[in-house]
Each structure stands twice: as C-alpha cells, then as structure tokens.
Amino acid sequence: MNEAEIREALWQELGNIAPEMDLRQLDPSANLREALDIDSMDFLNFVTAIHRRLGVDIPELDYPKLGTLDGAVNYLKVKLRR
Template sequence: MNRTDALDVVKESIVRVIPDADVAALGPDDTFRDALEMDSLDFLSFIETLSERTGVRIDDEDTPCLTTLSGSADFLVARTK
C-alpha cells in the first residue's frame, strides 16, 4: 500500500465512524480526537474499521501511532510492505 492509498483508507474509515466528519479539513498532524471531537468509543470503532478494511492487525500499543492522518498512513504503509 502506498501513502496515498493509506490516506484514503484512513479518511474513509473515519467517515464510516463519523459520517459528518470533515476529513478534507484535517491537517496531516491534527489529532482526530481534538479536530473531530472523537470520543474513546469512536476512536476504538475507527481502529476496528481500519483493521477490518486493511487486514492489518492493530494492537493496543499501536494506537498512539494512529491519532493523526500522517501517523496512520505511515503505520499502514510500514505494515503492508
């Protein structure tokens, strides 16, 4: 998976959890929880959706990497090589 594909999957996963989220306005380093007012249940749902859509196993210790578009894309690119 390349970085562009990874960013698309991350954005689509966010929209599945928060349908009215303005992902186009998200900066690469904006934290989802702050920018989208994502609560812990939404964040967990995002992680589960991301894992299901990519087939990438995401452990609890990986979640700090998945709080921004940039971090999530980097994580997916690294895990799908």
Template sequence: MDKEVIIEKINDFLIDEFEVEGENISPEANLKETLELDSLDFVDLVVAVESNFGVKLIGEDFINVVTLQNFYDLIENKIKSL
C-alpha cells in the same frame, strides 16, 4: 498498496463511518481534539482498519499516534510488514 490509496481509504471511512467532517481531515489533524474521536471510536477504528486493510492493531500501536499523519504512517508500516 501505495500511500495515496491508504490515505484515501482512511479518509473515506473516517467520513462515512465516523461522521468526521471532510474539512477537518488533514495530516496535522489531532485525532482526539480535531476529529473528536473518543476511546470507543478507537475500538471501532481498529475494526475498520482490520476490515479495510487486513492488519491488526493493538493498544500499544497507538502510543505515538496523535495526528492523522501518525495514523497514516502506522497503517502504511503495518501493511509493509505483512
């Protein structure tokens, strides 16, 4: 799966399932501050990633994830390591 498809899928479920405004979605967007995702949203995000990409995430995976670009990269690396 190429990076553009990963980004498109992530953006789609952020808009559809997390009700994130499309204009707030950019690679530089801070997940907590700009996209207003809280700790419960992160749990739901793990479930969404598993169902959309077939990869499992754990808490430690999010240590260096601050921006949406960090999240895109995390998912891309997880998929490549399958």
C-alpha cells in the same frame, strides 16, 4: 498499497465515524480525537475498521501511533510492507 490508497481508506473509515466533518480539510498532524470530536469508543471503532479493511493487526500499544492522519499513514505503510 501506496500512501494515497492508505490515506483514502483512512478518510473513508473516518467518514463513517464523523460523517459531518470535511475530512479533506483535516490538518494531517492534528489529533484525530480532538479534531473530529470523537470519544475513545469511536476511535476504537476506527482502529477496528482499519484492521478489518486492510487486514493489519494493530496491537493496543500501537493505538497512539494512529492518533493523527499522518501518523496512521506512516504506521500503516510500514505494517503493509511486511
């Protein structure tokens, strides 16, 4: 899976959580919880959706690495190479 495909998957899953947001305008370095005004349960739902969709195990200690769009893309690129 390439970077564009990962980013598209993230946008789609974030769109399920924050459908009112224009995710294409999201600053990729912005904190997702703040930029999308989502709470910790929404963020957990996002992480769970990514796990299910991409089949990537994401330990709780790694959740902060998914805090921005760029961070999530970089994290998942590494995990999907294995």
